[in-house]
Amino acid sequence: MTDRQTQHPEQSASAGRSARPRTRRVVVSTVVFVVCIVLFALPAWTVVFAGSQWPPAVRVVGTVVAFVAFVALPAAMYLGHRPGPEGAAKDAWARVGDVLLGLVWIAFVWSALSLLLRLGLWFAGVDDPVRSRIVSVATAVVVVVLALWGHYEAMRTPRVRHTSVRVDRLGARFDGLRVVLVTDTHFGPLDRTRWSHRLADAVNALEPDVLAHVGDIADGSVVRRRHQAAPLGSMLASAARVYVTGNHEYFGEAQEWLDHMESIGWNSLHNRHVVLHRGDDALIIAGVDDATAKGSGAPGHGADLGRALAGTDPSIPVLLLAHQPKQIGDAVRAGVDLQVSGHTHGGQIWPFSALVRLDQPVVHGLSRHGGRTQLYTSRGSGFWGPPFRVFAPSEISVLTLVAG
Template sequence: MTDNPAEIVEEAAHPPRGGRWRRTVVVTAVLALLFGVPWWTLLIAGAAWPTAVVVGGTALFVAALIALPTLLFTGHGRHRDLPAAVGDALLGVMWVLFVWSVLGNVAHLVLLAAGVEDPVRSRVIAAAVLVVSAALLVWGYVEAMRVPRVRPIEVQIPRLGRGLDGLRVAMITDTHYGPLDRAQWSADMVARVNDLDADVVCHVGDIADGTVQRRRNQASPLASVRASAARVYVTGNHEYFNEAQGWLDYMESIGWSALHNRHLVIERGGDRLVIAGVDDATAQGSGVHGHGEDLATALAGADPALPVLLLAHQPKQIPQAVAAGVDLQISGHTHGGQIWPFNVLVRLDQPAVQGLSRHGARTQLYTSRGTGFWGPPFRVFAPSEITLLTLRSV
């Protein structure tokens, strides 16, 4: 199970060993549904459009069906930004059309029960699907491209010493610097983070899609992030598609602490907090030497009496945190679903989609909706965020 609609193609472009045929079947089925349902709803299902409309519309769907996998595999598979960006946008358009076509067919049954006959019924549904989809795509694009709003969250941590009460932790994640050049967005996002005057700033993975060399221009504003106590970073799953060690080295080179299965300790007012980080859950299977989630190593040498803030990219890494007695894990990865209703599918793979949740007697998990986006440049009912976590002692 993937966590946003575009990752299906990303994973197909980087198939695991032995998984090529399974990925091919999945992608084929997805494409059939993605294009077939809107085609039927808009052109075929009782609307009795003129032949020229049906033929022209069908030709457009066929052209898009051929273009989508071509663009995505050429772009993401061969690391070419223009086809990747166009393919991502087309995928987002088709996902929204598919979702609202499905809902349109439900409305179709309501109109049928109300006695509205075809072709009026099907034409009304087709028009409604197009209007709603277009409006959501425009709104979703604006939501994806804007600088994220700050989401303030207070978290009570019983073991936190009073000297650390009020510690401000700014969290960004899933920036996904990629085919669209968002260097200015990156600079504006960093400026907003700096306005928070945080004690700790965390980047919780999926920094970019591509190597340091390809995405340095977009990532370079991160060097200007300010924090009074620490700036810390861990890898996400997308680093393991490209250059995980390269990104760890880059973040160290611009003054961040890369928590590659390790920890550091900060102190304020005579009290201390352990900040630990682990590799992404996919690291072990990536084949990158020396990488793999290892919380025991990350906490080795830490005083077990101290509270622990853990950076782990995926929420589903929480069982290890619970077993180790971690106080707070912060994660990203889910994008909050990014394009509704993908949040429902995300929940099948992850224990949380967004927000603060409790796991076990001690451990809390905060899951961010993400600071950027991946794939389609749209966010529908899943706004991006810069999270400001204020830690409170009890």
């Protein structure tokens, strides 16, 4: 009888469990490899080859650049974003990987769109190599211009976006209440301390009544990102400063960020609420954990709107902070008047907004859901990963509530 035939069921189950992670790693590695090939091959073909008949030296240099970037991207992303101890070296790798990821995405998108130019030139009777050289140069110029402009947009002080929101149940004494949203700051490997100070100055100039940070403060621990996040403590509001967690807090530091925000004077709405009063009128401001909180394994975390609204008067209007727009379903069922969210970044680098729309009901702006509930989705004040924003500008959102 063979060893395989005498193997105990417990041993078989253990072997099966150990094989599954290996299979997942192989599948993930294969997918990453194929995606990288596609992302780099199309721009290289468009700019360097594709009938342009550039001199051999140009083709060699272009091939070498594409190959080095192809190898460097997954390596830098892994070294910069892998689980493990934080540090300057890890941040340096993350910066390299993030920049390469943004550049290759822009190059891929506009290389694909260049096929339209190639087709137009073909209809116009322009032959190769002139046709392909025109497409090559035009694509390269567009990619460089969009990368430079996109980086400027990512690093600039966010634009202020004003929106009036009529809330039918809002009391007259709260008419004109100014709610300022700051979200998705994503303090991370690229040190944006100066940007953070400019953000705080811009927020304070708006003189908010309520200031809300709707999650994704940072990518990293409080210890590592404390300096960049420090200006949050200088942001002022006359009535309340409130904060909820985003999905990135649940990569490991959610409770630490909740505690940190409390320590610098913010109200961390960890499935709870506060009530504002003006005379006989009241407004409930509630907050829930991010939609990913329960699955993160963080003890005591998980979006719970029932708990957040426990003990409240159902006749009082509710302003809800929830990081992801898709949490709107719970808000509608609870009769929330206005939910404010972030998470989408407006797509950050066009046309990623189309992919975001597959996961979220709204990409940005004000929308109505059900008979009572409205949702405002901010494009976010910062950026994640690639330091670029292309056709998706950052914002500081100012919502002026109008009483019904």
